[in-house]
Amino acid sequence: MVKLTVDGIALEVPNGCSVLQAAELAGKEIPRFCYHERLSVAGNCRMCLVEVEKVPKPVASCAWPVAEGMVIKTDSPMVRNARRGVMEFLLINHPLDCPICDQGGECDLQDQSMGYGWGDSRYREPKRAVMEKDFGPLVKTVMTRCIHCTRCIRFLAEVGGAPELGATARGEDMEIGTYVQQALTSELSGNIIDLCPVGALTSKPYAFVARSWELTRTDSVDVLDAVGANIRVDARGPEVLRVLPRINDDVNEEWLADKSRFAIDGLKHKRLDRPWVRRDGKLVPASWDEAFAAIAARMKDLPGEKIGALAGDLACAESMLALKDLMSALGSHNLDCRQNGARLNAARRDFYLFNTTIAGIDRADAILLIGTNPRREAPILNARIRKRWLSGHVPVAAIGPAVDLTYAAEWLGVGPAVLTSLLSGEQSFAEKLEVAKQPMLILGQGALARPDGEAVLAAAWQLAQRFGMLHADWHGFNVLHTAAARVGALDLGFLPAPGAKGFWAMRAGAVDLLWLLGADEFEVARIPPTTFVVYQGHHGDRGAQRADVILPGSAYTEKNGTYVNTEGRAQRGRLAVYPPGEAREDWKILRAFSAVLGRPLPYDDLKTLREKLATTHPVFARVGALPAAGCTDQSGPGGDPAAMLPNPFTFPIANYYQTDSISRASPTMVRCTETYYPGLAMAAE
Amino acid sequence: MSAEQEPDFVQPEHFAFDAESEQAIPGILAKYPPGRQASAVLPLLDLAQRQMQRTTGSAWIPTAAMNVVAERLAMPPVRVYEVATFYLMFNLRPIGKFHLQLCTTTPCWLRGSDEVVAACRKATGIAGWHETSADGLFTMTEVECLGGCVNAPILQVNDDFYEDMDGPATERLIEALRRGETPPPGSAIGRQGSAPLGGPLTLLDGKG
Ligand code: SF4
Ligand code: FES
Ligand code: FES
Numbered sequence: 069m070v071k072l073t074v075d076g077i078a079l080e081v082p083n084g085c086s087v088l089q090a091a092e093l094a095g096k097e098i099p100r101f102c103y104h105e106r107l108s109v110a111g112n113c114r115m116c117l118v119e120v121e122k123v124p125k126p127v128a129s130c131a132w133p134v135a136e137g138m139v140i141k142t143d144s145p146m147v148r149n150a151r152r153g154v155m156e157f158l159l160i161n162h163p164l165d166c167p168i169c170d171q172g173g174e175c176d177l178q179d180q181s182m183g184y185g186w187g188d189s190r191y192r193e194p195k196r197a198v199m200e201k202d203f204g205p206l207v208k209t210v211m212t213r214c215i216h217c218t219r220c221i222r223f224l225a226e227v228g229g230a231p232e233l234g235a236t237a238r239g240e241d242m243e244i245g246t247y248v249q250q251a252l253t254s255e256l257s258g259n260i261i262d263l264c265p266v267g268a269l270t271s272k273p274y275a276f277v278a279r280s281w282e283l284t285r286t287d288s289v290d291v292l293d294a295v296g297a298n299i300r301v302d303a304r305g306p307e308v309l310r311v312l313p314r315i316n317d318d319v320n321e322e323w324l325a326d327k328s329r330f331a332i333d334g335l336k337h338k339r340l341d342r343p344w345v346r347r348d349g350k351l352v353p354a355s356w357d358e359a360f361a362a363i364a365a366r367m368k369d370l371p372g373e374k375i376g377a378l379a380g381d382l383a384c385a386e387s388m389l390a391l392k393d394l395m396s397a398l399g400s401h402n403l404d405c406r407q408n409g410a411r412l413n414a415a416r417r418d419f420y421l422f423n424t425t426i427a428g429i430d431r432a433d434a435i436l437l438i439g440t441n442p443r444r445e446a447p448i449l450n451a452r453i454r455k456r457w458l459s460g461h462v463p464v465a466a467i468g469p470a471v472d473l474t475y476a477a478e479w480l481g482v483g484p485a486v487l488t489s490l491l492s493g494e495q496s497f498a499e500k501l502e503v504a505k506q507p508m509l510i511l512g513q514g515a516l517a518r519p520d521g522e523a524v525l526a527a528a529w530q531l532a533q534r535f536g537m538l539h540a541d542w543h544g545f546n547v548l549h550t551a552a553a554r555v556g557a558l559d560l561g562f563l564p565a566p567g568a569k570g571f572w573a574m575r576a577g578a579v580d581l582l583w584l585l586g587a588d589e590f591e592v593a594r595i596p597p598t599t600f601v602v603y604q605g606h607h608g609d610r611g612a613q614r615a616d617v618i619l620p621g622s623a624y625t626e627k628n629g630t631y632v633n634t635e636g637r638a639q640r641g642r643l644a645v646y647p648p649g650e651a652r653e654d655w656k657i658l659r660a661f662s663a664v665l666g667r668p669l670p671y672d673d674l675k676t677l678r679e680k681l682a683t684t685h686p687v688f689a690r691v692g693a694l695p696a697a698g699c700t701d702q703s704g705p706g707g708d709p710a711a712m713l714p715n716p717f718t719f720p721i722a723n724y725y726q727t728d729s730i731s732r733a734s735p736t737m738v739r740c741t742e743t744y745y746p747g748l749a750m751a752a753e
Numbered sequence: 754m755s756a757e758q759e760p761d762f763v764q765p766e767h768f769a770f771d772a773e774s775e776q777a778i779p780g781i782l783a784k785y786p787p788g789r790q791a792s793a794v795l796p797l798l799d800l801a802q803r804q805m806q807r808t809t810g811s812a813w814i815p816t817a818a819m820n821v822v823a824e825r826l827a828m829p830p831v832r833v834y835e836v837a838t839f840y841l842m843f844n845l846r847p848i849g850k851f852h853l854q855l856c857t858t859t860p861c862w863l864r865g866s867d868e869v870v871a872a873c874r875k876a877t878g879i880a881g882w883h884e885t886s887a888d889g890l891f892t893m894t895e896v897e898c899l900g901g902c903v904n905a906p907i908l909q910v911n912d913d914f915y916e917d918m919d920g921p922a923t924e925r926l927i928e929a930l931r932r933g934e935t936p937p938p939g940s941a942i943g944r945q946g947s948a949p950l951g952g953p954l955t956l957l958d959g960k961g
Contacts, residue, residue: 238838
């Protein structure tokens with residue numbers, strides 16, 4: 069620890085702290101543009117100048133290490149003058165076009181010029197102008213506004229792992245860009261919009277849509293992958309206009325993946341805003357009563373075992389519990405949530421969770437990826453792996469078809485054979501796992517959603533055992549999910565009871581009435597025509613097309629819902645806007661229908677429903693938190709590794725930008741598909 | 754104002770180091786410790802520019818060449834673009850066979866660089882900076898101090914310094930280049946090294 073004083077306040081700060089950090093610890097705010105606590109220090113904007121006694125000139129506090137006995141002044145006349153000078157230089161070439169700038173109202177330059185700017189300009193010469201760049205469909209540029217803080221460059225190089233931006237030329241000619249005109253390829257590119265302290269980088273789809281002070285903010289969680297990034301939903305009236313990340317160091321730090329940020333325009337397209345009933349082969353608009361009556365009529369003489377339900381990837385725990393309760397009231401135990409056919413084992417929670425936790429990746433000292441491409445399945449989690457890889461030269465190996473993960477992974481092979489050779493110690497990566505103290509493996513859906521998934525699961529568990537990944541204070545066995553609803557569904561037991569029908573059987577027509585709770589991610593068209601399909605959801609996607617009755621539900625921004633992320637962390641999404649038209653919150657639909665059947669579910673409000681959720685499944689009582697990690701029971705999930713097939717793993721996500729009904733309806737995501745996967749976009753036409 | 758314009762030249766699709774360049778590369782790389790080979794970015798860019806001069810008569814670095822350097826040194830291409838655009842000695846667009854680099858910084862300017870500039874324009878027909886003469890032989894670039902102020906003004910042609918220039922000497926030089934001659938570089942007025950113009954002073958006067 070180092071003792072120093074900041075503006076007369078004596079305090080102790082850790083060694084290696086910068087003066088800026090020390091000042092913050094003393095509660096003093098230091099203006100800055102280039103410094104960002106999650107990026108490397110550049111020290112090039114000079115806005116953070118402070119006075120340090122015995123140093124003749126003002127110093128850039130972000131890049132100046134503390135020393136014993138230092139006397140720091142953050143608000144002396146010298147400091148104010150120096151910062152004013154810096155501000156004047158920054159504004160020389162800045163266009164001062166705040167009235168037409170999307171950053172207006174939440175711009176660091178605007179804010180800080182209130183404190184340090186002159187009332188008017190002494191600069192009479194022509195200002196420089198910089199050509200716009202084309203960074204692709206997501207990030208809009210007005211490069212004349214750029215103050216060359218290089219945050220965007222550092223983010224893409226350090227966190228994003230796609231170093232495509234740079235500062236070319238110098239002096240007055242310096243520009244930020246890709247030099248060769250190209251779209252940014254990082255799945256995290258939207259974060260440079262948040263990082264840019266001025267209006268040089270703004271959101272392209274959001275351009276000129278709203279001013280920040282017109283928006284109502286609702287804190288929520290993202291559901292477009294299984295990471296559960298913490299978000300704030302900004303809405304005006306009935307419309308969600310943008311989604312930004314909230315800081316949660318245990319989950320998403322302060323980043324958000326591009327799909328989660330930009331797919332929200334899909335919430336305005338292809339919405340189901342009223343019930344529909346199929347009559348003579350055609351879907352016709354109906355009232356809620358008619359829709360309920362149609363379902364009740366079909367159910368009338370059906371025994372429970374002929375009824376089934378599938379939960380989709382975006383479903384909240386509340387609606388799944390209500391659906392499960394409704395099904396048991398009807399005497400049905402044909403439930404499933406594994407639309408991708410993954411052979412997940414729900415016997416114990418740690419068989420299907422990301423047990424190491426996302427923050428735990430920071431402590432891993434060897435990482436093995438099995439049948440997963442986290443860059444597309446969970447970009448934020450992938451950034452965490454990259455961070456770990458960068459910080460400690462942690463060996464990373466992967467099994468599956470080689471792809472660019474933004475860090476150097478050793479590709480051991482494509483199929484389960486590698487697991488066998490690792491278990492026998494033949495594969496050379498086994499040595500690295502052997503010496504590691506806290507190794508971890510990540511099992512992707514690409515390894516589980518195949519006929520031999522159980523065997524792969526068993527082999528992976530054995531690997532974890534064999535290489536010391538399972539001990540009382542470290543759990544290195546991880547399953548990476550791609551669906552936000554999946555873990556919650558498994559926690560609830562949204563699975564077929566022993567002897568009841570599961571996903572494959574129900575898809576093949578083993579039930580006469582199938583209730584799809586937003587289930588769109590399988591070949592719905594293959595459900596035989598004899599099955600009566602009820603689709604409850606928010607988008608006119610695959611499920612709705614096949615449905616006999618459509619019940620309009622609400623999207624994640626339109627309801628209060630609980631989601632459990634891949635780590636097993638229960639988090640709450642909150643209602644930011646009301647569902648469109650006649651659409652309703654999903655659990656209420658199920659509650660209302662249960663009353664039509666004359667078997668009302670035992671909850672009339674969200675509070676009682678949540679109490680039931682928490683008492684039957686304690687996971688839901690612990691919102692936001694995770695129990696201590698560590699493996700207390702080494703016994704595995706069963707299954708025989710010898711049953712593994714030779715065929716290679718395939719990754720579950722071919723097109724990162726369109727993975728669910730919301731992102732498929734999003735014009736912005738369509739543009740991304742055209743830009744980044746031109747082949748797929750053509751095939752879709 | 755620095756708004757860039759659409760390029761008026763064609764970037765070659767491909768670039769590869771030729772045998773002569775390849776031969777030089779191991780020696781260059783060996784100068785840097787293992788794992789630090791990115792430090793060789795400047796010499797390799799220079800090598801690429803010289804190869805272009807040798808093979809096409811125009812010393813410049815196409816983007817394809819920067820990409821080759823990036824790949825060779827395992828750096829992201831944009832890091833190479835940053836370096837190449839930072840140093841003005843790298844030409845990122847085609848130039849004439851003779852690159853006339855005119856120093857106009859204060860010492861040269863005091864000693865008559867304006868005259869040298871005017872003579873270059875007159876003899877080549879070039880109107881502005883960075884332009885190439887109609888015959889494709891000359892490109893004029895204004896540069897800052899070349900570090901040869903003692904013999905100002907300086908006109909650098911490709912790698913060579915022509916010193917103590919004035920208008921007529923400049924015109925003579927350009928005519929000679931056009932004829933395919935290579936006049937010896939150095940002082941145009943026969944100055945020895947950077948010795949004082951009127952001959953040595955202090956040693957001779959050393960009596961008192
Ligand atoms: S574009 Fe924004 S983030 Fe990037 S250097 Fe310029 S001001 Fe900084
Ligand atoms: S914040 Fe310190 S120099 Fe930019
Ligand atoms: S000023 Fe021209 S060489 Fe120094």
